Amino acid sequence: MKVAVYPGSFDPITFGHLDIAERAAKLFDKLVIAVMVNPHKNPLFTEEERKELIREAVSHIPNVEVDSFPGLLVKYAESIGAHAIVKGLRAVSDFESELSMASINSKMYAGADTIFIPTNFKYSYISSSLVKEIARHGGNIEEFVPSHVEKALQIKYR
Ligand code: PNS
Numbered sequence: 001m002k003v004a005v006y007p008g009s010f011d012p013i014t015f016g017h018l019d020i021a022e023r024a025a026k027l028f029d030k031l032v033i034a035v036m037v038n039p040h041k042n043p044l045f046t047e048e049e050r051k052e053l054i055r056e057a058v059s060h061i062p063n064v065e066v067d068s069f070p071g072l073l074v075k076y077a078e079s080i081g082a083h084a085i086v087k088g089l090r091a092v093s094d095f096e097s098e099l100s101m102a103s104i105n106s107k108m109y110a111g112a113d114t115i116f117i118p119t120n121f122k123y124s125y126i127s128s129s130l131v132k133e134i135a136r137h138g139g140n141i142e143e144f145v146p147s148h149v150e151k152a153l154q155i156k157y158r
Pocket of ligand 1: 008
């Protein structure tokens with residue numbers, strides 16, 4: 001069984017992430033969306049909240065699981081027997097840091113190759129940070145995130 005991991009902060013999941021997840025799920029038998037837990041970061045949503053928002057967003061994709069991991073991605077990938085690490089690329093600016101990460105990750109663990117999936121151009125400008133910024137100022141984010149995420153953001157910033 002070919003397993004891939006799609007890691008990220010997902011704070012919160014956007015339509016851009018969802019598009020990558022839907023397409024990656026078609027390429028593998030199982031896709032595990034893995035929320036990075038980093039005690040040095042201060043996310044808006046807790047680990048559990050982020051996982052729950054993702055679960056609701058991907059409930060229509062049968063071969064997707066949602067999990068979280070602390071520490072190194074490659075250790076997590078190895079622990080779940082993942083053959084691939086999926087990353088979405090929005091723009092050339094993403095590529096430089098993603099290429100370094102892919103190289104270091106393959107040096108640490110050669111068992112999972114990094115697969116880059118170009119983000120659909122419709123979502124190329126969306127990021128969780130921008131969505132949070134717009135939501136914080138009361139702007140309309142319905143084009144960028146599923147409605148349950150929109151509600152969760154409105155509650156956070158109420
Ligand atoms: O959504 P993000 O914040 O762009 O995701 C970044 C993420 C979680 C994929 C990346 O920071 C990561 O893999 N972190 C885990 C720690 C790790 O393995 N670091 C070494 C990679 S160079």
